[in-house]
Amino acid sequence: ERSTESSSPKPPWQTARNQPETPLDIHRGINARRFTRERGIALALQRALLPRESTVHPAVETAARYLPAGGGAQAGGDWFDVVPLPGARVGLVVGDVVGHGINASATMGRLRTAVRTLADIDLPPEELLTHLDDIITHTAGEHGGEPTGEIPGDIGATCLYAVYDPVSGTCSLARAGHPAPVLIHPDGTSGVIDMPCGPPLGLGSLPFEAADVIVPEGGLLALFTDGLLTTRDRDVDEGCSDLCSALALPATSLDALCDTVLDTLCPEPHADDVTLLLARPCVFGEDxxxxxxxxxxxxxxxxxxxxxxxQLALWGLAEAAFVTQLVVSELVTNAMRHAGGPIRLRLIKGETLICEVSDGSSVSPYLRRARVFDEGGRGLFMVAQFTKRWGTRYTRTGKTIWGEQVLHMP
Incomplete structure (x- = not known):
């Protein structure tokens, strides 16, 4: 009996308990704790920099999910954003940063801030990506003399930027090395949007092109990162086919559809992060x-x-007529005096009242403080005082000056 007991292998926990830890075991334990700590910090930073709640916008209903990498991999630099734009429009952004860990999360935060800043200037998608590429190129040049042994995460990063206009029902998109989005039609048919693919960010001096797509009423846009499509057993084409099939499944809401897509395409932990942004746009009618x-x-x-x-009387907004007439008077007068070409006045009723005056000039007015004896120069100052915000955006035929007015509806 003794020989039998001595020859039988001992359980691992008894072996570990009876034998002292070697320096190699101690080193492995320290590395494991360090990796767990760094992964936790990267995940916390990633989630803190991403939008915490679904953005409520009158032009689009959105839902998004971020799934960190599993299987021992650190968090990456996937990100998304929903940016409100003037004229009741909305910007949809999805990006992917090279690498993993804390540096990738920090780089993601810088890129998201840069996109937000450029979107506030109201740049078209292709111009926004061009400026974003310039920012990354100049930042990389500042650190060119300090080799760190690794490529910065923003060099080679990908990004997709889309602007949806609920008035025309048109979505303008441009991408920098990023997968093209999927459009699901109201009848259930779906497919990848055919659009030009620009180079990844950070390469410099390469053009980006935009594509305009009509999104039908009741349609659905799906923006995502490549981690959703590719696995060890699935290539990009198979991933796109599986994604279209999953998006066609019935769901009670966009949040439920997000969960269904992730459960279908990502049932197991992935080696890469996964980001999914669903957007169901609406079209503003004559009302x-x-x-x-x-x-x-x-x-x-x-x-x-x-x-x-x-028009305000027809909308039941007669109380807002005084301020609206003042804004209309000043903006139309400026267009008459300082611009040329056709002049167009447009009112958009949403959660706020937007007044737009478009003309054929590319010269933008600016706000200045008039002197006591000046006869002019107070128009835009009054517009800025009586509206929530105002601004100028350039178009292919000129510019549009807009003012957004808060509505006090019952």
Missing amino acids: RLASWDLPSNPAVVADARRLAAE
């Missing part, structure tokens, strides 16, 4: 939109005020 083409005649300013007041 929320009014526009007029105005002749270039100073006498038409009074007609513009009258048209705006009549």
Whole structure:
């Protein structure tokens, strides 16, 4: 019996308990604790920099999910954002940073901040990616003399930026080395959007192109990172096919559809992060939109005020008529005096009231403080005082000056 007991192997826990730890075991334990700590910090930083709640916007319903890498891999630099834009439009962003860990999460935060800043200038998607590429290139040049042994995470990062306009129902998209989004039609058919693919960010001096896509009423846009498509047993084409099939499954809400897609395509931990952003846009009808083409005649300013007041009365917003008429009067007068070409007045009713005046000039007005004896220079100052915010965006045919007014509806 003794020989039998001595020859039988001991359980691992008894062996570990009876034998002292070697220096190699101690080193492995320290590395494991360090890795766990760094992974926790990277995940906390990643989640703190991503949007915490679904963005509520009158033009689009959104839902998003971020799934960190599993299987012992550190968190990566996947990110998404929903950016409110003037004119009731909305920007949709998805990006992927090279690498994993704390540095990738910090790089993701810098890129998201840069995209937010460039979106505030109201740049078209292809121009925004061009400026973002310039920022990364210049930042990399500043550290060119300090080799660190690794490529910065923003060099080779990918990004997709889309701007949806609920008035026209058009989505303008541009991408820098990023997978193209999927469009699901109301009848259930789906497919990858055919659009140009620009180079990854940080390569410098390479062009980006945009594509315009009509999103039908009731359609759905799916933006994602490549971690959702590819696995060890699945290539990109198979991943796109599986994604389209999963997006066609019935769901009670966009949040439920996000969970269904992740459960279908990512049932096991992935070696890469996964980000999914679903957006269901809506189209503004005539009950929320009014526009007029105005002749270039100073006498038409009074007609513009009258048209705006009549439209507000139809919308049940007569209390806002005084401020709206003031904004219309100042913006139309500026267009008459300092711009050329056709003038267009547009009112958009959403959670706020947006007044837009478009003209054919590319010269942008600026806010200045008029002196006591100046006869002009106070128009934009009054617009800024009576509206929530105002600004200028450039178009292919000129510019649009807009003012956003808070509504006090019952």
